[in-house]
Amino acid sequence: MRMAFLDADELGQWRRPHGVHQQWQDLGAGLLMTLAQQYGYAFESISLKGLNVWAEWRLIAKRLDVLCMNVRSWRFETAKRAAEIAKDTNPSVQVWVGGMHCTAAANEVESVPEFDAIVQGPGEEALLSLLEGSSPAQRVIRGTLSQYSDP
DSSP: OOEEEEEOOOTTTTTSOOSGGGGOOOHHHHHHHHHHHHTTOOOEEEEGGGOSSHHHHHHHHTTOSEEEEEOOGGGHHHHHHHHHHHHHHOTTOEEEEESHHHHHTHHHHHTOTTOSEEEESOOHHHHHHHHHHSSOSSSEEEOOOOOOOOO
């Protein structure tokens, strides 16, 4: 199964630096990828910052089975567009989102049909449950504080 965490930030920021944000990485996604790896799941890390045009994302999305994104308020429109392109290119891809905006602006996030699973609150347990089932039993998942331990 091909799975990726997408840093849904401004296209091309790494190629056209104009501030500190092009150097910032998503620590929450890093934590979740590390946890998933400990349980035997491998994720690719992809950033829109390293792509120049949406056509490059379309080629990547075509080969994915699962796409995860940490959606923050200032990234919402970009995350929405990335999900729309992914589903247009590859209708079977599962798009799982979490992050601050999923909790703070739940109605707005839930209005995006391309988001197959929406995690509100802590994502560790929710991600492991999604990975074990590969498809969400319910679209909106209320995350709980993690009680995981080493596998």
